[in-house]
Amino acid sequence: MKELVYARMLLPQIERTPDKVGFVDGDRRFTYAEHLDRVQRLTGALRGLGIGPQDRFAVFSLNSQAYMELWHAAFLGAGVINPLNLRLAAKELTYILQDSGTKVVFTDFLFGGLIDQIRDEAGIEHVILIGPGDIRHEAEYEDLLAAATPVMPDEPEETDPAVLMYTGGTTGLPKGVLLEHRAEMLNLYHVAMRWGLDEHMVNLNQVPMFHAAAMGGVLGVPAVGGLSTYVPLFDPAKVLDAVATHHVNFTVMVPTMIGLTLNHPDFAPEKLASLETLTYGASPMPTALLTRLLDLYPDLKVYQGYGMTEASAILTVLGPEEHRKGGDLLKSAGRAAPGVMLSIQDPDGNILPKGTIGEVCARAGNFMREYWNKPEATAEAFRGGWYHSGDAGYLDDEGYLFLVDRVKDMIVTGGENVYSVEVENAIATHPAVAQVAVIGIPHEVWGEAVHAIVVLHDGAEATEDDIIEHARLAIAGYKLPKSVEFRAEPLPLSGAMKVLKKDLRAPYWEEHGRGIG
């Protein structure tokens, strides 16, 4: 069937308002008709480069109108987009391009250097340069479009692949998540049922456009005739400027971005006054920051979304009214979006009662078809007919999801489960502590022992006993660290600003079987 495809939403919209400016990128403005012409030229160019509807093309680039065109080309059926995380290193990039069989890469002056460095090893045949730059390239994006014949892609089947998006790779090699048109459309529908979408929306694409969290804006806003604007690379000053300039009323941010923006010297509350809807997600939101945001903007509709690339983004939503209720709800990831079923399961696949911590599992139409070329990993992720998120959490009596940890970060000591986040929270409130990570290390009697790695504030002092006694104020004895290790250098972070616990664990487990999972 061809009903759950983006063409059914975007093309009628373009027909309705061909002359409306729908996209503003710096000084360049594009009407909907111009946008469609560019997407069709891009499709023609892709066909000229040998890309058919099922072939991959990669994007390793800043946010821009070109990136939007590449997304829309893929969603209209031009090919399968492979949007690359801008934090990837040469080795990971090479692996991804080889694993996915991607021969065509769109990149720009800022990221093209890395592509240039790996292009031979990765087997890249065509580098298309967006904007200026001096790396080796086969074509410049604007020249390619100017020379191309517009082609309207055949409408895809809704179960055809649209996106091959590699996950962060905090656990071993990145995996390619294959998402069908249908899944992306259903994700949009599920979320939009909570948001509501209409043509007065002005979206600022500031979350990196390679990220699943960008999809609501990339797909939803143009489909209802709204205006799309861009910040090329997140920068709080540019966000403040862009919101004021374009009267932005809708945007998606990760908590770190919100914090950096509100704490920026240029920030003044009125600069974000045009915002009507702000959605955040992708990492935990500090309660103090959230409270500050809600106090600053009493009429702002604040949404939290929790999900993962495998779900085309969204499983749960915490809505504006729930944010305004405050209290413990501010620590929740919200409730399942309409169309999503959640369960909390034990390691044997039993569904656990409300209030009990286990692995967050879900079923929904917005899930991936598979991990690319990894049938075993796919079967493992969907065992028992449920997607297994790897996140530990519980559902309260009203179905609110509270996340406590990654399952693989859970420590099993003397048969008891200890969630590292809980111990970290108990230690982090000690005034001398700047950073803390809690991991399990091998122990002959208990199997694993709770071990804390602490970075103190400059000039601050604390002993192992100080830390353990402070934690005792908040958590039960069996959860207390058996050992505390002090480090001078900051803890290693992933591209998503999460502490890389696998790196912390590795030296302790080299001679043991736990691995670095």
Next chain:
Amino acid sequence: MKELVYARMLLPQIERTPDKVGFVDGDRRFTYAEHLDRVQRLTGALRGLGIGPQDRFAVFSLNSQAYMELWHAAFLGAGVINPLNLRLAAKELTYILQDSGTKVVFTDFLFGGLIDQIRDEAGIEHVILIGPGDIRHEAEYEDLLAAATPVMPDEPEETDPAVLMYTGGTTGLPKGVLLEHRAEMLNLYHVAMRWGLDEHMVNLNQVPMFHAAAMGGVLGVPAVGGLSTYVPLFDPAKVLDAVATHHVNFTVMVPTMIGLTLNHPDFAPEKLASLETLTYGASPMPTALLTRLLDLYPDLKVYQGYGMTEASAILTVLGPEEHRKGGDLLKSAGRAAPGVMLSIQDPDGNILPKGTIGEVCARAGNFMREYWNKPEATAEAFRGGWYHSGDAGYLDDEGYLFLVDRVKDMIVTGGENVYSVEVENAIATHPAVAQVAVIGIPHEVWGEAVHAIVVLHDGAEATEDDIIEHARLAIAGYKLPKSVEFRAEPLPLSGAMKVLKKDLRAPYWEEHGRGIG
């Protein structure tokens, strides 16, 4: 696939808030858990009556919690619901029950008499009586539920049938519209993308629950944890009471209902002050009434939906901001809902340019599978891959749809097309005119002649010439009525409160070939 099925929305919601009161019907209140138990008992009872997932059961009843349970049972996979229009006469009812092979009918004290009268001829095997009554019946609804074993239906495939809903039958015999789960879910998603839905919604089910226009409330509100309330049979005083009692903030009405409510002696503006969202549709909205509504409630979010049973209800939406813009937009049916493609076609299937009147056609995932047992009518309706609505209209430059007439109500006189609605509007503004209908009648020279049938206000007077001269102020000469007929009694109305033009036309065409189409 089983993803686009109602179970995926309703069951997680019930699990989230089992103890929340979700349904209030008079003095009776039901939590979500109680609702599910009743729906499961109903499923068990249906199985006991020989109804399998693909078998039909009919409902011929007032709005009530029982009706809601019957809908939800069907949508969870208990069987195919055949909701019967309460205006149907014995002959039509008999035809529908026979045509659909329906053996089980749920009815009540007010409508059971008609069922009783036709049950033998129609082949009804089981009459289930909702509430009290003295007709012949095999079981009472509450007894049936009390005695039944709860059964959770197997989750249906999304392309399984969910609803067999017969269309009004203003043109010959009623046709059964077979709607799949998938179509109903997509209709809900398309509409909800404009509305936004959340748990604070309190819906008053006042539009008859046999009608496709009721589906947004019947499916959407329980799926997000809102509250459903009922008016058994539309009555303006009861609507005013119910809105105030339950703090209703969401409802769907047809224009006639809005007019009767605002003109009722009990009406006072504060009685509807809790309404946040009002959706209307199903027949043309008088501009004066709409303007009055908008002026009375400046903050009310007013939506118009245009569609038909064949589309599970909705093709186009006119949103709150468009209503507030006013002007000509108030005469529009709005723009295509996200996911719906519209076109205006000539009789040969050519797509007409913007501004040109032709037949309104559409493609969308919310369309029926087929007309039940009518492959030729199905093929005719979907000829060229587009559903043909039978409505005449045009799209303006911005994609707003303006309806002008039913295609079959168009009059062809001397080779010119005259839209009856346009002539009616020109006559209706004459101060003496209470009601007017314009039809084509046979004419030896012109083929058809424009003929107006007029009912004057009590005590008012006007001649044929007065009417024609008044109309001349607004429309071209060839559109003017050639004859005006005055009647004392009100014009005949259909169940949907539309003037039955086929009945008006019939006597003129008895000896001619136009038929009553």
